[in-house]
Amino acid sequence: MALFRNLSRQGEGPSLSGTLWKLGALGVTDAIAVTMIMVLLAQELILAAAISIAVLLLVNWIYLRKGGLPAKYLAPGVLFLIVFQIYVLVFSGYTAFTNYGSAHNGDKALAIQTIENAAFRTVEGPDYTIKLAKANDDGARAFIMTDNMTNEVFIGEDGKLPVPVAEGSYVLSKECADKYDEDIENCAKAAETVDGYSTQNIDSLSQLEKNKFASIRVATDLNNSNVGIKTSDFTIAVPSEATLVYDAKLDTFTALVDDDYGAYMQGDVFKPASDGYFRLDGVLENEKLDGGWRVEVGLANFETIFTDEQLREPLFKVITWTFIFAILTVLTTFILGLFIALTFNSDKLKGKKIYRAVMILPYAFPGFLSAYVWVGLLNRENGFINTVILGQAPGSEGNFPWLLEENPARLAVLLVNLWLGFPYMFLITTGALQAIPAELNEAAEIDGATGWQNFRLIKLPLLLISIAPLLIASFAYNFNNFTIIYLLTKGGPSDSGITDYDVGGTDILITFVYKIAFSGTGQNYGLASAFSILIFIVVATISLISFKRTKKFEEIV
């Protein structure tokens, strides 16, 4: 704080150029923010816009007022923390209690819209090429309709039967009725104008006007107002029948006809059910209408995790392998790293710096790059490992199937992770070893300890004090080591029996969750989020317990 105060006390206040810089930066930020707010308002995202305005005002207040220096330093960090960490955490936490996923990926309005869009079926009857027109006398909107089969011309108005137009009272277009018929000479032509009506140019109509034309339903049967000739693209009109009607007040869909697929009968009423679908009478087990929305489902996702029979076997397998993978990775990398560190710690070794630099190389390369290189090295038929190191015939299909079968793939994943991970362990153990006082070593030797005893009883316990927390961190990291698994094997090979969950031999929990969320059978973000929460609980519990246990090591000293 003293530093801050000193800074602001320099001279009479901030310099002019400093102030201008500050105002410029603030102006740019404000401009971006205002643009963003306008976009949000245009999309009617009122809440988001309100929050943005509040934040914008707050930021301006923080930077324009005098004093309050800590806030000026902290504001950007806190804002980004809220946006990129806290919001994300809260959102995925919330998602775990919803059915958000492929079939429930929007709000209810979107679902209603979808059902309404598909709530018709085409019926037998002639279809027409149309022009939009208005009557010259009363301005009534009408279609100039030319039957695509017989070339007869009609005038169609909303709710009325089409009225035939006598030959001579209409003028045919010069172009083909079907725009994409290229036989101009012989193709059918549609009527363009009819006496007493003025044809409208579609491109110059307002959206409101277009909507009015789109709502015209020319009757085909005066006793049945559900059937009619409609258009939605203003060039073709076909007879169709409404199948479902939505009642906004009651929030229900009523079936007007029997469904072709037997999904409903005339008169059936569909009400919103608790699973985010319109279902017959609103009862969960009943038939539903296609078009779901996102709803809160309480603990249903967690229930699926613990009760779904199809999930049980793969999940057990994945959990077991996740633990094996994380534990073995930590153990192997630690042992190899420690061994090399001990070796290099010897005073007799020459050229240590070069060796150490070489040892750190795997750690210095980006992990995903190494993973891809390893995929090539481990190729069954032409990979370096098989053809050179193991001396198998290039191109032979009998070679060791590194990434193609379950157990070899697991071995490969562990080996590659050992390669990627040991330099880190080597680094930290080297540091920790050098921190152990040389006197302890000498004292042990004088007391007659063998090298092994010296290591096991003196060095290792001392090492573990400082390294145990890092081992735990390494465990937690590898428990969720998505990169290595996904880049090496994509969780495959898919060789784990036959279930309707896509799970492979090297899938760890986090890649399994990724597959549930983003691939295959349809995304299920809700279930995936529930899994993430469970993974968090597992990792947190293990870390907590282990951290408590590391205190034991400290008691030794």
Added chain:
Amino acid sequence: MKNRTRKVVGLIAALSVVGSGLTLANPASAVSNLTIWADKGTLDTIKDRVKKWDTENAAYTVTIVERDFGTVREVLKTAVPKGQGPDILAGAAHDWIGNLVAANVLLPIDANLPANFKDDFVPGALQAMKFNGKYYGVPGWTENIAILRNVKKAPKPVKSVNDIKDGELGINYDATNSDPYHLYPFQTMFSAPVFKTITSGPNKGDWSDTVGMGGTNGAKFAKWLALKGTKFFGPPSNAKILCDFLNPAKTTMVKGKPVKTGAIKYWVTGAWNINSIESGAGGCKTGLKVGTGYSIDPLPTGPTGTKAQQFLGIRGYLMVASGPNNTTNVPGAVDLMRFMSSESTQFSLYDNYNKTPANKAALERAKVNPVIKGFANAANTVPMPNSPAMAAAWTIWGKAQTRIIQGKEKKPDVAWATMVKALQTAIDKVK
């Protein structure tokens, strides 16, 4: 400068920047913007024709946005509810339709298609764009597999699958993801179609949601797969099929053992591999030419003489629901889609990019090309199913096939029945 003056200067500075932001955010809206999403390959293929439509239709400006083929569906599902979706999804595989309809992202276009529109396309092509009785798009181009034959190694077309000996067949299937698509002809030799077909009503002939490959026919197929095994189908991930198909058969010694190479006489594949064959890509020197070097034959019949069927895959243009209450662009989008499905466009896509037209008239004109003709004549196709559960189906179904071929299932018929049950469960879950 006094503090107050500074603040005033600051406000003016800030406001002037804000002002420039305002003008940017207020575009003129005389023309409607149509947006198409397409993968890289599709984008290159369609861009000239889309541009042509764009210049002919002054009321619209079309933008094509490149999207990754593998992830475009997920992106679409998140974009549409926010009103950020495109108007048209181009180059979409038709088996995506059910999945996308269930996610509320597509719009039916039945009311925009004239009754005789069906007649414009090869059988099954428009039907493939149909889901639950409604059309959600128009076909762009078609893909189907046939059996290619190296005429030097096998002078006559193979009539029955019984006549193909172990090691003579090349087929793609993968140990991880497997490939029911390429194996489907063999499955239909046992009359075990993937789904049952609807037998009555207005949607007669469409796929139903009931898995049809169970029962005795399915069991027979499973046993046959196990019997033939990797000896017949080869090991998975066989990357050298191409070379082996092109090269003359010979025996070479590998580590003192005789290994027969170049034994593959027949190759089950589609038109997408023709370029590699004719250019002899991948270090395989003998590039063959259709007619003289290899021929494109219809699929052989099954062990009991049943005719094999292959899937018809359609890449098409799907109508995207552009979010709640937004139908402004529908007329333009439908018109553009009809333009893309017209004879002239589809012939042009064949002419420039070798896409097999789905449009009947365009296909007739394109048949001067022996490759197009070969695959069209070899077609005894059924459209690939487009149920929402297809994504899951491919995995479960293929996994079972691969395990059986590799001899990992001691009782192939039981494993097959397990797979059928799991698949039905997955489908009912989506239903």
